[in-house]
Amino acid sequence: MTVLRHPDSFSSQPADMYDWSPHAPRSWLPTVIEASCCEEYVLCSEGAEFFVRRRTDDGLYQETARGRYARAAKAWNDLAAEHRHQERADPKTARDPWW
């Protein structure tokens, strides 16, 4: 995943939403709000926190920084817009057993 924006280049942009870190579920399972094509990126909420989750090639999950819905939704939109759909039998497109 390339860095979409330099953190300092757009002060109004939530650049930290694109910092991926290992997914760390907290007190309850995240609620899935929306999934992008092929479920590449999933917009989730945990309580009042919203974030985007993705699956790595290793089958692990990563999440963006957490924040308000508007921030997470925008990050999700931007990320999902970069998706290049390919018709192929890829394990990553299989039904996610996690939810």
Ligand SMILES: [Zn+2]
């Ligand atoms: Zn797709």
